[in-house]
Amino acid sequence: MNFRLRVWRQKDRKSRGRLINYDATDIPPQASLLEMLDIMNERLLLRGEEPIAFDSDCREGICGTCSLTVNGEAHGPDHPGAACELYMRKFKEGETIVIEPFRLKSFPIVKDLVIDRSALDRIVQAGGFISARTGSAPEANSILVPKHDADVSMEAAACIGCGACAAACPNASAMLFTAAKVSHLATLPQGETERVRRVVSMVHAMDAEGFGNCTNIYECEAVCPAEISASFIAKLNREYSRATLKRSSGE
Amino acid sequence: MFVIMIGDLNSHTPHGPLDRKWTNHKDHARLVNPNNRRKFEIIVVGSGLAGGSAAATLGELGYRVKCFCYQDSPRRAHSIAAQGGINAAKNYQNDGDSIYRLFYDTIKGGDFRSREANTYRLAEVSGNIIDQCVAQGVPFAREYSGYLANRSFGGAQVSRTFYARGQTGQQLLLGCYSALCRQIAAGTVQMFPQTEMLDLVIVDGQAKGIVTRSLRTGKIEMVAGDAVVLATGGYGNVFYLSTNARGCNVTATYRAYKKGALFANPCFTQIHPTCIPHAGDYQSKLTLMSESLRNDGRVWVPKGKEDCAKPPNEIPHTERDYYLERKYPSYGNLSPRDIASRAAKEVCDEGRGVGPGGRGVYLDFADAIKRLGQETISERYGNLFEVYEKITGENAYKVPMRIYPAVHYTMGGLWVDYNLMSNVPGLFVVGEANFSDHGANRLGASALMQGLADGYFVLPYTLPNYLAGQVGKRPSIDRPEFKDAEREVRAKIDKLLKINGNRSLDSIHRELGELLWNKCGMARNKAGLEEALEKIPKLREKFWREVRVPGDGEDFNQSLERAGRVADFLEFAELLCIDALTRDESCGAHFREEHQTPDGEALRDDENFADVFAWEFQGANGTLNPPKLHREPLQFETVHLTQRSYK
Structure with missing residues (x-):
């Protein structure tokens, strides 16, 4: 599947961040959203760009590390479930997917999609x-x-x-x-x-x-x-x- | 091939009858006066069930504790993902359970490769754990009467497992986390989240500190302490794909090994038969499906390779091979974990596996649904069917599930004595990170028990026994040992950042995982292990030549974190294979194809291998510097060694 990503990139807590566009092509529909980001990071790395920082750990919805806002919704559109339980087949071919961190003052951004x-x-x-x-x-x-x-x-x-x-x-x-x-x-x-x-x-x-x-x-x-x-x-x-x-x- | 030392390790197992050893030991252990406790600083690395409970309890006793974890909060350690439950010999069901029976089931389940006295103590304190957790407010399942409920679990004929829905690990960890939070608020525990231990510091032969790196800021620091407790979990991610969390790693224990701590029985790795299969190269982890599904599901693959690509519902019964029922008529689909795992591998190796890559077998509920109705099946397993659908997009009420075994738990770990202290004085190892209680195979619902036993009820007695002789011996971080360790850590980071190749970390880690899975996974043989031992150093060279680690060390840099861990896995993998090759017998999860009974069960060799294999690093990796092997003969004073039989 192919998607247009808009991902929040921010160097550190003090810098200004912004949404950057990426084309996510040839993504297996069975991949999870986080695995799609893994694939993108591998490609960014080989292109000499800095990978997107995001947090995850258990990747089965229990540790609570995930902290992504996807298309404006905390953990994305497939409720109930953490962002790690969100699969790409839930999106439409060609869809634009906006990925941001959880946004609130009490959870300052550490880098890109990682918050405190x-x-x-x-x-x-x-x-x-x-x-x-x-x-x-x-x-x-x-x-x-x-x-x-x-x-x-x-x-x-x-x-x-x-x-x-x-x-x-x-x-x-x-x-x-x-x-x-x-x-x-x-x-x-x-x-x-x-x-x-x-x-x-x-x-x-x-x-x-x-x-x-x-x-x-x-x-x-x-x-x-x-x-x-x-x-x-x-x-x-x-x-x-x-x-x-x-x-x-x-x- | 190796230098072998037999019987030079002292397990410090107390004398006396098995059921009196722990009591006697506690009665005579040295104590630290309450006023002196605050003079001691204890370093605890890891905040899961073992580390969290140890840190909270030691803080409560009045020691000053520094607790480190790589997660952003101690509440996220991977203990949280444990589903089934926790064993305890409470005998609330009046079904004949006792401390002895829990002990015996555990040692037999481990195929008689664990230390009798340690395992007995585990069973002995199991009841206290339940008391403690209930007092903390862990919402265990209850009967209508308000009494605690129990369920049955594999490897036991009694019902002794306590549970909180399918989230027992989560609830126990949150109980332990709340105790830890209380101590953090009280100021006895200082918590360092997102901080990784990168080296152990040994001063005058004793573990007296660590070198850490803040994952958030990149800052490297030296931390001195009076003792170091490692509670850093298992090394299942050496296989790349496992049911472990992404961050689980071997770095802390492996770097302690390189500083002289012995690594025991690394080849004892448990592979769980019922996981959702690997679907493609992009996949980052495997998800466990409760083993209870095999109560109603029937496992099969097509008889002929040509049918593998067909939709399962179009394959008639006569063309299906219900291989577990065929091979093990008495146990059938409920064959033990290791048997079921190996049988699945065998049929897939024959080319009869199903799903992507041919690495899967069907777990079919059609007959059960016909017999009991969909409603009953949904009541029993609805939650699991939902998880399955979420991940695969398939409805298991309509098409059979596909399952495949996956790496799940590691019984091996740093060698410890009865006091949970390694051969390096002052270095204690608790939970999955040590080797001591599960032998060659762990029974279900025993990992949670061991983590909490170590942290709540063992270490708080054995650590003071060491500390009592250590008043005023905490070194300053100005000592050269600290500076040297710090320099090494910085040098390693610089080296990683300078490789500047063109391969991703994941691609090399995946290659390592695949190699280990094929040559040192569910079944192992001499030729395969030798092949792996030849390939691992080459892969390691490739890593240090071709990998690309972007960014710098002075920053939040997830690639750098992972690079250090993968580098350690690439060295540790060799030790794992050396151990598997040297243990020329089959036992529990370690199945050497050369050693099996005519019907394919693990064939132990008690005469030659009823020993712990503890490996000592010899300054470098590779065949020129093989590790030195210390063999600790296991003394069985109470149990009688028998062939495990599941017939």
Whole structure:
């Protein structure tokens, strides 16, 4: 297959970037988008041009390293799935494909299509954990978790941390990401003790990183490769209100 | 051919009965006083299940930890891709499980090529892992009663596998990552993402530091520590195509090997029978399809070569060869991993493979759908059918899946003693990066168990035992050993950047992978291995002459990162083949065609090969400088060695 690519090239964080045109000819329809970029990079290299920098690792949609905006959509048009699960046969012959990084202030561009998502790590560091010292855990079956709660918790915990939610959101909000972690832990009895502190710290960290607020647009849910439901954002809001109420009432 | 040392390695296995060894060892291990812990700096390389859990636990104990990973976040290590589950001898099903049984299944599954005491300890701490993970909030599958659920897995007759949907590795890693984040916030762990270890620094015979390169800025730094922990995973990507992530590499362990650490049993590489086949040269990785599909799918290829290009539905039953059912009537499609993998290779070698390049066999659900209905099949495997369709564009309810074996896990790794310390004092190796627990073949759901056992429950006891004698011995990076290592690292980078040839890295790596896959893959023989050993040095020369690495070293340069890794694979491949050639027996995943039973099973030679092969670098690669072989005889005090039988 043949395509016209428009790829974001940017030397480093400080330089100005722009879209550069490339002709991608003779691309096997069974290749993934990333493999198409591999092929292009091999050709660029042999032509003496610098290959396109882009991030990927597991290439099976679970590690969350992919961070491409394809034709204006985070992870491209084939939802649900990360950009590594996008295959060229999903595009039309001759189509123009625009490939950019996730674009938001909190994920600065490192080079070309590579971004810095350490803001997400810092949100988790603010409290996205249960403080269970190694060795102190009680016998596993002494903590019963109703199946329904465990299933809901798992649905939230499935987040792959790619940041597509924030990239797709017109407000650049990371609320789906934060909500997923807060809900995962707040749904489990093990997470109860730190429930108040966790949500308050994580929301503050999220704000401090410059992410916006949710105005119920649901682009996040639409692009999420792990199909995290936006209803968890409602849960996050409830958790946050509950926590601030508890705090203000002195509990 | 080689200098061989027998019995010179001390595994430091404690004395006493098998089930008391670990307890006794812990009771007598030296400790570090809480006030002294903060004086120690521990370097942990890798942030997967083993490295992440080790870094978090050591930080929690009060040591100062520096943790390095090549990914942009510790949450992305490839442990995340593990699907099936994690074994633990909890016996929640009341079906007769015990620590001994988990130990025995693991050592038997490994075809009696692992160290008894290490494997027993793994089973012994397995239950603690589940406790720890539940406390952290890992959402394991539950019964309606709220109790933990279990599933069965290969190689066991009991149900002892804990799981979180098909994403167990992800959930365990995120649990471990959250513990790590807590320590990062507490200031005990300093995290260095996108940083690669390029050399090990040995001072006065002890591992006391590393040289790193920031993948983001290109900055090269020397890091001193009181001990170095490698948790850098396996080397499956030496085959180019594998189920590993793109970035997985052998660099850290191989460069430690070049600094004197012994590399043990590199030829023990596991090949998983059910992966989506290789579709073309452009392909960058292989994707695993759960082995559970073989419960309902029937494996076949056309009887005649001429039918291979026909649509499968047009080939009548009489013209199909259900080769697993034909060759192994009692196990049929559920034959063990190694048997199923080799059988697929055989029919493809005969020219009867299907799909692009003739490297695939059908896994057909038509009979199961007829028998059980599409709905039932969809309930059982719907998710996998979706993944298959996403990748291949084919609907497996209508046309049979095509599958082929792929490299999946490496049992070999750096040699360690009972304390998980290598022969270089102060260098510890955990998780897939070491060799110790799985012998010649790993059972399903045991990799996650081992990674977490090492990091949460073994290293935190054995590392202080070493550190107790090391107060105040952390060297300054001004020592010449650091400067020398840094200089070597810079020289290697400069050399790579100056080749300026006209070949891409991938093209050479693919060539290496193809060679290894054909000569040192599912089946190996003397002639093939000798051929590979002749070709690898030539390919290496070609690499250093013809490859093109653009850009410079002072920048974010993905080509340069990969070049260093491919260069190491090109050297390591030779060691892999030397080991495979020297191990003149078949065992587990190492199948030497010369050594098989009449019905094609691996034929072990316990008399001559019940040993660990640990290789010592001799200053250069190539036939003029063969590595020195240290053989550690495996002492089986408790188990009785038997022929593995799956009949």
